[in-house]
Amino acid sequence: MNLFEERTKEIKIVSDLNPVGIFRTDSQGEMTYTNRRWHEITDYPSSQPLTNWLWNVHLDFQKDVLELTTRVLKTGEGGSMEIRWQNERWTKLQVEKIANGLIGTVTDVSDRHLYEAARIAQAQEREALAQLRAADAERQRAEADERRRAQELLVDVTSHELRQPVSAILNCSQIVRTNLSTLVDALRKSGAIPFVATEALLKQMEEDLDALDSIYQCGLSQERIANDVLSLSRLQLDTLSIHAVDFQLVPELKRIISIFANELKMKKINLEIKVGRSVTVCNINRVSSDRTRFAQILTNLMSNAIKFTDLAPVQNRRIVVCLDVSPDPPQANKCIAPSLQANVGDLAERVKDSGTLIYVYVTVRDAGPGLKPGDLALIFQRFQQGSNSHDAFGGSGLGLFVSRKLCELMGGNIDVYSVYGQGATFRFCLKMKTAREPAPKVTPPPSPPAVKAKPAFAAPPSQTVYHVLITEDNIINQTVLNRQLKQAGFTTELASNGKEALEKVKRLAF
Template sequence: MKEYQQNYRKNFSLIITFLILITASMAVAFYLAYNLTTKYVENEFVSQKIEVLEETVKPYNNFFQKKIPEISFYQGYLDSAQAVKYVDTIFRKFKFVEKIVFYDAGISNHKIPDGVKVNNFAMAPKSVYQFARDIHIDSVLLFKDNQPSSSFSLKTGDEFNKMAIKFTGFIESSDTTKTLSDDDRFNIFYTITSNKITFMNIPRREELKMYKDIMTKELPSSPVYEIDMLTFYLNPQKLIIRNTNPEIYQHISIKPLVYESLANDPELLSNDLPLSGPFSDYKLYFSSDKGYLMREINRRFLPIAGGLFLTYGVLVLIGYLIYRNLNVNSKMFKLQYDFVNNLTHEFKTPVSVIKIAGNNIRSATTLSDRERLHYGKILDEEADKLNDLMNKLLSFTQIENKAIKLKEESVNLEVFSQNLIDAYQLKYPDFDIVCKIDGIEYFKTDPVLLGSIFQNLIDNAHKYSNPGKKYLKISIKKVKKSVVMKFSDRGIGIPAGDLENIFKKFFRVQNQYNQQGSVGLGLAFCKELVNFMNGTITVQSVEGKGSEFTIELPYEI
């Protein structure tokens, strides 16, 4: 009948499947993460242009919303000297303003040579000045009504006439009983054309009523009411471009609205955003090389990749720990299975011998003295084997559980060693044991535990030596604050690959000496005893030449 073979189900295939799945998942995750990062950066290339536009036109908005309305504070009494100071602050702060034309005008019901007249309402410039950076002083004054040589040219009066016509039209149809709305303020007192803004100071409500009366009623000659008008000539090319996303936009420039890039480079990404107001004929033009964007994509993907690698590493570590646990459990299962089998054999052999001897004694009618001594010796030896095995298992368990305590006493090492040597040489006449003690006579220790160590190492030296080479040298000496004991034999030795495992429970070196009768507890028991006695045990071995076990125990006076 075929012997049943015990197997431990490791299910390593599940671990392999797990590793394949997480590797495939990581590959997909890397692919998706990189594509999403690429798409995100490309979307930012399209969307973040609004932020660049807002930052670029912020100085213009400040100029339009705050600086231009300051003119109304003068209520028409802005003269040329004050105008110089005003425009100087503009030129210093707003580089995109290239020229300013200042119209110092008046409103009355007088007859005027220049300007606009509706019914009795007349609006005409008294003087016109132009201001620009590095302009010659002779070019500042364009027109003055009290200078015969000065004429109000069509070019000079074009912007003034447009604004005057719009204002007179508003006066003609306005309801002076109502306050001006924001729409009225913007539509009437501002004129925004390409690269140019014209603004007239906003009169007070009482002044608007007076202008209405001048236009619609026959009044005596009225005083001249002051009103100021300025035209700002702007250059969008001098707007300072504020690239708030330099990692996305490689180049940003201001181009005419009809500009189309002649470059057909497939590696170049471009986009644009039109400007507004007086800059509506221009746009912000954005362009970046794909390689430039790729650097930003890689920079943003790097922490994501790091996170994915970390996650993958954790999952692989979990897989490894599961594998190691299964492998350890497999080895433990095999060791325990072998232990049970060997222990069963160890118990079964002496029990069988005792049973056979008992049956022989029971079935014999008479026993000679020789037979009685023979069977008595057998029963005694086999009972000693069972007792020794039980004591070893019990002691092992007690030591592991710290259930015993050291019972130290002063031991004469020479007497202690010689007694053990004499017992073994009586038991094994072919076993040559020598002992050398150097520099120490008495040693304070637990003699029972020390005897167990000696017995296990002496037993192994005899068991694992070929006939004719059963030799053991025991050397004991004091080294500093320790007692060093060496057990050197000429046995079969231990394979190098097994040296790190021989002190583990249930481990057995696979050779012909361990096919029967080894439980794998002897050296593990020795190590536990040595550790319990606060010492160390090491081994050096050459296969085929022998082994040397070194025990170092603390020496106390």
């Protein structure tokens, strides 16, 4: 063995005995050498090629490690950082530039992190104990302040939320009126000349119908807020009462959901309604309950589901509504329908008489971002929202609180199940009674169909063309402004947020 080989062997032995992990990369940042301690710290198998070593870095730090090594290769200035690996070990990563690549070390600092975590936990525990002791002294004062602030907040939030859709309503109605006025003027000037509907006219009328749908959706939004505010006021005064009427359960559920058909279509959200086998087994058709309050609860949940599902990628946008019934109450305070009994005949026998008490279970599952653990305890409180809702939409924070109170008044409950990042499932159950079928009604003969006019008008194109970037996160306002600019002779590009706008500014000329 020559001297070079001996020295190489000695260096390898020293490297393997070193308590610090050592590694080396080539000029492209690819790992070419690691010592024994590096494998012990990172849990990367020594028998595996080093090409995939970055995957053993914790996902939260992979990008940072890659940026550090890339920067050192480019600038020649060394750097360091503390990172976590997939095996939950913490290390200090030190990287330096050498002639043909990088050389670096990883030093295990897990003990220090564990100590710091324990110290922080102890400090938090002491702080929590101190806060608990102080909370009792503050409770009476906080309750008085809360009552005063609640009244002020109710006025402020209600004013803001009712005012929010007004801009879209005014703009939509203005553009529809302008188009209709132009069409009427053209018809008056045409005299006896017959009109043939042009493609431009049909497209314009379809857009006007969309604008009218937008006005309708904004009106529904204001109605929901007004209903929640009115219900809250009556709850505070203890004057909210439940009025039972007979109605068909399944058709009523579908009717309530159909109100959102245009919004679902506009936001490209798939809807699935599942009527459980229990409804058929129990032969439930008509029930007796407060139809208006049932609709108010389901409307609030559907509105939230649409709002958050709209944040998901288009291919994942899906809402599922399930309906079940049972003569048995929910178990363990969870709004989950009991499983069907083996002998379904006995179940049907229990609910065959009119006026029998049953429990109606409804779930609404969305494909949104889900709820963070800290949000689960807050969302059913007055003026409280999940962090996703507050960050993305604002809102009054009344809907779920009012829904919870209505469920309680109707002998039921409401809850939520959610894993953050996997959507949310809101569930509620209500006490209802079975109802008799009404006597058949005589159907009057159908009225003759109305004759529809077929006007035609195509607006002349603008002579001056400008290219405009529209940045607007409200899809209704975005659509209205886009139509207005196009009718004025502009060409447009749409962006739903600042990031999209910046990307389009870089790629396109305006």
